[in-house]
Amino acid sequence: MPKRIFITGYGIISCIGSNIPENLNSLMRSAPGTGPLLHVDTILRDEVLVGEVPKTHQELFELAGVAPVEGYSRNALLGIIAATEASAHGRLGENTGLKTGLISATTVGGMDRCELFYKDFLENDSRNIYIDSYDCADSTEKIAARLGIHDFVTTISTACSSAANAIMLGARLIRNGRLDRALVGGCESLTKFHLNGFNALKILDKEPCKPFDQHRAGINLGEGAAYLVIESEESMLKTRNTPLCELAGWGNACEAYHQTASSPDGEGAFMAMKAALEMSGLKPADIDYINAHGTGTDNNDLSEGRAIERLFGDRIPKVSSTKPFTGHTTSAAGSTEAILSVFCLLYQVIWPNLNFTERISELGFTPVEKLLTGIPVNAVMSNSFGFGGNDTSLIFRKVNASNANNVNNADNADNANNAGNAGNAENIEN
Amino acid sequence: MNNIYINGSGNVSPQATTDNRHFLENPLSFEVRRLKCIDPDYKRFIPAEQIRRMGRIIRMGIAASKLCLEDAGFGAAAVSAGEFVPDAIITGTGLGCVEETEKFLTSMIRNKEEFLTPTAFIQSTHNTVAGQIALMLKCHGYNFTYVHRGVSFESALTDAMTQMQLGEISNALVGGSDELTANSFAITSRLGLWKQNPVNTFNLLNDHQRGSVAGEGSAFFFLEDHQTACSQAILNGVTMFLNPSSPQEISSRVRDFLAVHQLNPGDIDLVLMGLNGDPRTDILYHDLVESDFPLTSLGYFKNLSGEYHTASAFATWLAAMMLKTQTVPEVIQINKPPARLEKVLIYNHFQGKNHAFILLSRP
Numbered sequence: 001m002p003k004r005i006f007i008t009g010y011g012i013i014s015c016i017g018s019n020i021p022e023n024l025n026s027l028m029r030s031a032p033g034t035g036p037l038l039h040v041d042t043i044l045r046d047e048v049l050v051g052e053v054p055k056t057h058q059e060l061f062e063l064a065g066v067a068p069v070e071g072y073s074r075n076a077l078l079g080i081i082a083a084t085e086a087s088a089h090g091r092l093g094e095n096t097g098l099k100t101g102l103i104s105a106t107t108v109g110g111m112d113r114c115e116l117f118y119k120d121f122l123e124n125d126s127r128n129i130y131i132d133s134y135d136c137a138d139s140t141e142k143i144a145a146r147l148g149i150h151d152f153v154t155t156i157s158t159a160c161s162s163a164a165n166a167i168m169l170g171a172r173l174i175r176n177g178r179l180d181r182a183l184v185g186g187c188e189s190l191t192k193f194h195l196n197g198f199n200a201l202k203i204l205d206k207e208p209c210k211p212f213d214q215h216r217a218g219i220n221l222g223e224g225a226a227y228l229v230i231e232s233e234e235s236m237l238k239t240r241n242t243p244l245c246e247l248a249g250w251g252n253a254c255e256a257y258h259q260t261a262s263s264p265d266g267e268g269a270f271m272a273m274k275a276a277l278e279m280s281g282l283k284p285a286d287i288d289y290i291n292a293h294g295t296g297t298d299n300n301d302l303s304e305g306r307a308i309e310r311l312f313g314d315r316i317p318k319v320s321s322t323k324p325f326t327g328h329t330t331s332a333a334g335s336t337e338a339i340l341s342v343f344c345l346l347y348q349v350i351w352p353n354l355n356f357t358e359r360i361s362e363l364g365f366t367p368v369e370k371l372l373t374g375i376p377v378n379a380v381m382s383n384s385f386g387f388g389g390n391d392t393s394l395i396f397r398k399v400n401a402s403n404a405n406n407v408n409n410a411d412n413a414d415n416a417n418n419a420g421n422a423g424n425a426e427n428i429e430n
Numbered sequence: 431m432n433n434i435y436i437n438g439s440g441n442v443s444p445q446a447t448t449d450n451r452h453f454l455e456n457p458l459s460f461e462v463r464r465l466k467c468i469d470p471d472y473k474r475f476i477p478a479e480q481i482r483r484m485g486r487i488i489r490m491g492i493a494a495s496k497l498c499l500e501d502a503g504f505g506a507a508a509v510s511a512g513e514f515v516p517d518a519i520i521t522g523t524g525l526g527c528v529e530e531t532e533k534f535l536t537s538m539i540r541n542k543e544e545f546l547t548p549t550a551f552i553q554s555t556h557n558t559v560a561g562q563i564a565l566m567l568k569c570h571g572y573n574f575t576y577v578h579r580g581v582s583f584e585s586a587l588t589d590a591m592t593q594m595q596l597g598e599i600s601n602a603l604v605g606g607s608d609e610l611t612a613n614s615f616a617i618t619s620r621l622g623l624w625k626q627n628p629v630n631t632f633n634l635l636n637d638h639q640r641g642s643v644a645g646e647g648s649a650f651f652f653l654e655d656h657q658t659a660c661s662q663a664i665l666n667g668v669t670m671f672l673n674p675s676s677p678q679e680i681s682s683r684v685r686d687f688l689a690v691h692q693l694n695p696g697d698i699d700l701v702l703m704g705l706n707g708d709p710r711t712d713i714l715y716h717d718l719v720e721s722d723f724p725l726t727s728l729g730y731f732k733n734l735s736g737e738y739h740t741a742s743a744f745a746t747w748l749a750a751m752m753l754k755t756q757t758v759p760e761v762i763q764i765n766k767p768p769a770r771l772e773k774v775l776i777y778n779h780f781q782g783k784n785h786a787f788i789l790l791s792r793p
Contacts, residue, residue, distance in 0.1 A: 002596075042543060118536075119539065131621055135524065136577040137524075137579040140578065152670065152671075153672045156574065156575070156577070158573070158575055159555050172592050172593065192538065193551075196534075197551030200548035254519070258565075267570070387557065387561065390557060
């Protein structure tokens, strides 16, 4: 029997909050975080609506607990903030005898500084310290240095599925014994570079994005970072961590259809979801909720919707995209939405798909429109798809008495509350 | 667990390496600060109308991956027709598609964000090489790209081996690619990575200037869970670590790694080292030789490939070809070549920060 993988810690920063309790609170109030762009100097400022973390570079230094020195990209600071929260929650600093890895995801890396200083890079020595912070590995190594992780440290870049893939790789390395536990996730900051790239692709919406809506008009890009601590049962016996939930299945497929677009019938999405479901041993009917990739583009939502219909037939689970809350945080989206999915299992809620008004005519289902509370949620599927048709699906399952086996007394919500008095669903609603 | 075999390889590099029937027969020396790849005839691998629109690293990656599959015994016609599909495509790259990234960035800065077209942006993402190979081969399998400096290729190897060990896949196309542009060379020169004056690459280790000679390349490998007539080497294992605290830590890491494979340092026939001519960081190789491999045959390879994030992919090709042909080219020898060649250990580090060991043996 393959090793089971459990999530025992998490940390997040996004436009709806700088930590776990703040993010949960915004979600419970159905309060999105998108708005005008403030911290990137671009002519697109009035053309886009974004999910920007409402902090200056200076404020991020403070949150990260890093002395403000040269050489830190916004991306690295976001990563350090979320990774430090997750690490503290999952007690990575203790039990140092365990084999611990860090797998982080990013795509634009330190481009936020590079695009400011590129001219200097070419012409003079004034910004040399930022040259090394340009690449994708820089934020990962700064996190590793901060948390003292040396054993296995790597960075994944598969565009918008990157962070989901980081979770998947961590799980595999634990399963075959190379690691006991891992800090997995991703970070991405808004940059002029990818704002302009997506704008050139003509897939940005000026208004709040409307995933799964007939009149959807594109993406609101976002930024942030999110990390999870995952470990095996053997590791939990040493760390005495209690699981937030189990990572029950994962699947990855490549459409090989087009460099950026998804196929109309969502073949890659279908294959990834099916593989994740098969690994989890769950039936389609066991999935209570799908946290969809749902970017708000014509192409993604139709193709993902068709794949969902094909896999789930006439029993489609509750579906929503949480990108109207957070924006599309690209390489951090997979782990951001993994955490939002874990919340659903912990607090028995399902997040609404904000801004929805009209069903996509080619699809037979509509997403969840209002926050659902007090609803049984035992298994959640989270989808992340990227350029190159790189599709990943993850399944998270609640740990309860019937499937706990050797798992430490699983009082999930207690552990969640330890993360910072997030409180329970009722309290936050009131 | 069955062995994992390297059953084919394709290598686009600054040397004549695109035909494995002629293994380093005429190594080339240069008087330079940077080495450039010899472009193969891309028309053989890529439809002519697509070549023009493709970034150079993408062309290099496609050529190397197709050469690799042909070398593994899949006919050129079948590979081109997409009749052979690997279970997974896993790549590593330190900096990804630098040329396309620069193109989009420069145009954005120069034109103050006006008149931008998406082509360069689309091709700027690091996973473009793996994605384009999948498109060419019509491969729907697992598709991954690692972007971690000096261990990008090692991460890809680790992933492939992990999935093969878990029985999730039975083969994988794994590669490492990096391209060097004029701008990226100029920018990294500011950091003191490269020698100030040109050096004769065959004299790389005797040059006392700081820095190394910059390089680039793309090497792909076809890994399978069984031996074939094309098998070059067994890939026994790979391990990587970050920022070791001392030479003693590196020594204990190599001993731990070898112990996993029931080996001692004395069992290794040849250590292939990433010596790059920079005295500041080459000392780490010398320290390890002194502590663990004082009597072992030693080799190096950056006189052929230059220094870049995925240079260890070139080293892996070199090691696999040496094991297959049972020859140790004179150009890579540091001391007396071994009497027998059964086990090769690659030790490479990037700027003393990212370290990795790769162990290969004769099939």
